[in-house]
Amino acid sequence: MEQDSLFQIKEDIRPLADRMRPETLEEYVGQHQLVEKGKLLWQMIENDQVTSMIFWGPPGVGKTTLARIIAHQTESYFVDFSAVTSGIKEIKEVMKQADQRKVLGQKTILFVDEIHRFNKAQQDAFLPYVEKGSIILIGATTENPSFEINSALLSRCRVFVLNALEQKDLEDLIVRAISSSKGLGNLRIDISQEDIEAIAAFSGGDARFCLNTLEMVVYNSPSDVNGIHVSKEILKQCLQKRSLLYDKKGEEHYNIISALHKSMRNSDVQASIYWLARMLEAGEDPLYVARRIVRFASEDIGMADSRALEICVAAYQACHYLGMPECNVHLTHAVTYCALAPKSNSLEVAYLSAKEDAIKTLQEPVPLQIRNAPTKLMKELNYGKDYEYSHDYKYHMTDMVCMPDGLIDRQYYKPSDQGSEVKVKNRMDYINAIKAQLRKSRRKK
Numbered sequence: 001m002e003q004d005s006l007f008q009i010k011e012d013i014r015p016l017a018d019r020m021r022p023e024t025l026e027e028y029v030g031q032h033q034l035v036e037k038g039k040l041l042w043q044m045i046e047n048d049q050v051t052s053m054i055f056w057g058p059p060g061v062g063k064t065t066l067a068r069i070i071a072h073q074t075e076s077y078f079v080d081f082s083a084v085t086s087g088i089k090e091i092k093e094v095m096k097q098a099d100q101r102k103v104l105g106q107k108t109i110l111f112v113d114e115i116h117r118f119n120k121a122q123q124d125a126f127l128p129y130v131e132k133g134s135i136i137l138i139g140a141t142t143e144n145p146s147f148e149i150n151s152a153l154l155s156r157c158r159v160f161v162l163n164a165l166e167q168k169d170l171e172d173l174i175v176r177a178i179s180s181s182k183g184l185g186n187l188r189i190d191i192s193q194e195d196i197e198a199i200a201a202f203s204g205g206d207a208r209f210c211l212n213t214l215e216m217v218v219y220n221s222p223s224d225v226n227g228i229h230v231s232k233e234i235l236k237q238c239l240q241k242r243s244l245l246y247d248k249k250g251e252e253h254y255n256i257i258s259a260l261h262k263s264m265r266n267s268d269v270q271a272s273i274y275w276l277a278r279m280l281e282a283g284e285d286p287l288y289v290a291r292r293i294v295r296f297a298s299e300d301i302g303m304a305d306s307r308a309l310e311i312c313v314a315a316y317q318a319c320h321y322l323g324m325p326e327c328n329v330h331l332t333h334a335v336t337y338c339a340l341a342p343k344s345n346s347l348e349v350a351y352l353s354a355k356e357d358a359i360k361t362l363q364e365p366v367p368l369q370i371r372n373a374p375t376k377l378m379k380e381l382n383y384g385k386d387y388e389y390s391h392d393y394k395y396h397m398t399d400m401v402c403m404p405d406g407l408i409d410r411q412y413y414k415p416s417d418q419g420s421e422v423k424v425k426n427r428m429d430y431i432n433a434i435k436a437q438l439r440k441s442r443r444k445k
Contacts, residue, residue: 017211019182020173021065028069029173029207030165031062041160048074052130052137054115054145054154057162060206063140066162067111076107076136082114091125098134108135115139116148123150130156164205171200173207174214188227189218195230202239213238253284257292260335264293265300269339276335277328286327290316293334304344304419311337342419350413357407364404397431399438 022028025035025045034041044050050070055063064080071078079094098108110126112118129135130153137157141148145159165173174196177183199217203210217238221231256279263271279289294316297308315334319327373383388398401408415425 015212016177016183016215017208020177020180020211022062022069023072025069025073028062028065030169031066031162034160034162035066045070045073050074050076050109050136052135052157054139054141054149054157054159055162056141056143056145056159058142058164058205060203060208060210061162061165062207063162064111064113067109067138067140070138071109071111074107074109076109077101079108079110081110081112088122088125091122095125095129095134098129102134110135110137112137112139114141116141116143116145120150123153127153127156165207165210166205167197167200170203170205170207170210171196173210174199177211177214184215184218187218189230190227191218191230195232195235198235198239256282257289260289261292261296261300264296264335264339265343267339267343269336272335272339273332276331280324280328280331286319286324286331287316289331290319290334293331293338296338299348300343300345301338301341301419302344302347302421303424304342304346304416304421306420308338308341342421344416344418344421346414346416346421354412357410361404361406364406367401367404369400370402395434395438397434397438399435399442 025042028035033039036042055066057063068078070076077098079098081090081094094110098110101108115123126135126137130137137153139145139149139157145154149157178189178191179185195217199213200210203213217230217235218228220238221228221234223229256275260272260275260279263275276289280286290312294309294312297312301308312334315327315330318330321327322330368382369384369386369388371378371383373379378384386400388400390397403410415421415428417425
C-alpha cells in the first residue's frame with residue numbers, strides 16, 4: 001500500500017506535459033496529414049510495417065510521443081536514446097542488445113532524439129544495424145535532415161515532416177488537460193474560453209510549451225473553496241515574451257533571410273518589414289541583415305535606382321555605430337526603400353554572362369592598344385600602340401576596340417525599362433550611335 005501511495009505521489013509531481021503524453025493514435029493531437037486513418041504513417045503502424053524513419057519538425061509537436069506510440073502499437077521494444085549524452089560506446093551496447101532481442105523474435109525501435117547532434121562517425125555506427133534489421137531507427141530533429149543527416153543513413157530512412165500544431169489543436173489539448181484525471185481533472189479550474197485561446201495562441205504551435213504555460217497559470221492563480229480561478233493578472237505575467245524559434249546557423253535562419261529577400265524583390269513592403277522584425281527580434285546579428293540588404297541593392301535594383309546602394313551602405317554603417325535595438329529603424333529604412341524601389345536584375349545578369357565568357361576565354365590576349373607599356377621592351381612589342389585617349393576627342397570617346405577579338409560586339413548589360421534604367425538605356429543608345437558614326441567615318445578614310 002505504501003508503495004502504491006509513493007507511486008501516486010511520483011505520478012502527481014511529474015510535469016503536466018509528461019502526464020498528458022498520449023499513448024495511442026486516438027489520443028494523439030495534430031499531424032492529421034500523417035496519422036489520420038488511411039494516411040501512409042497510419043497504415044504503416046496499423047499493418048505493423050514500420051521502417052526506419054526521421055521525424056523533422058519544430059519543438060513540441062509530438063515527435064517523441066509519436067515514436068512511443070509506434071513502439072507500443074507495434075509491440076516493439078522501445079529504446080530512448082539521446083544524441084546529447086550518448087556516444088559510440090553506448091551505441092554499440094544498445095546494438096548488441098538489439099541483436100539479442102532479434103534472435104528472440106522481438107523488434108527494437110531505437111528512438112534518437114536530436115539525431116542531428118550526432119557526428120558522422122556516430123551516425124555511421126547505426127548503418128549496419130539498420131541494414132540488417134536489428135533496429136528500426138526513428139530519429140527526431142528540428143534541423144533539415146538534408147543538411148544534418150549523413151546521406152547514407154538518410155537514404156535508408158523515410159522522412160516525415162511534422163508541422164507546428166494549429167491553435168484549435170492546442171485549445172483541445174488544454175480542455176483535455178483540465179478535465180483529464182491524468183492532468184488537472186482533480187482540480188476545479190475556473191478558466192474562460194478567452195483565456196484558453198490566449199494560452200494556445202501564445203504557445204506558437206508547441207504542445208509542451210502550451211501545457212507548461214497552462215500549469216504555471218493554474219498553480220499561480222488564486223483559489224478558494226470553489227476551486228482555482230485563473231487570474232487575468234497572472235495570465236498576463238505568464239504570457240510574457242517567449243523565445244522565437246530561430247537558429248542563427250540552422251535552416252530557419254536561411255528560410256527567413258530568403259523570405260526577406262524575396263519579399264523585397266516582390267515589392268511587398270509590409271512582408272519585408274515583418275520578416276526583418278522576425279530576424280531582429282529573434283536575435284539575428286543586424287550587420288548580417290545589413291550586408292544582405294547591401295547585396296540586394298545591386299542584385300535586384302541596380303541601375304534602376306542607384307540611390308538604393310547608397311542608402312543600404314549608410315544603413316550598414318548606422319548598424320555598426322549603434323547596434324541593436326537602435327539600428328532597427330535604420331534597417332527598416334533600408335528595407336522599405338528597397339521594397340518600394342523599381343527593380344532590375346540587369347547587373348547580376350550582366351556579370352553572370354560575362355563570367356561565363358571569361359571562364360571560356362581565359363586564353364584570349366588583351367588587345368595591344370589597351371595594354372600598359374611601362375618598359376622600353378613593352379613599347380617595342382607594340383604595347384599601347386594606337387591607344388586613343390578619350391578626352392582628346394570630340395565626344396570624349398572613340399570607336400577603339402577594347403574587347404578580345406573573339407568577343408567583339410558581345411552585350412552583357414542590357415538595361416530594363418524600370419526606373420532610372422530608362423535614362424541609362426537612352427545614354428547607351430546615344431553612345432552606340434556615336435561609336436557607329438565614328439566607325440563609319442573611319443572606314444571612309
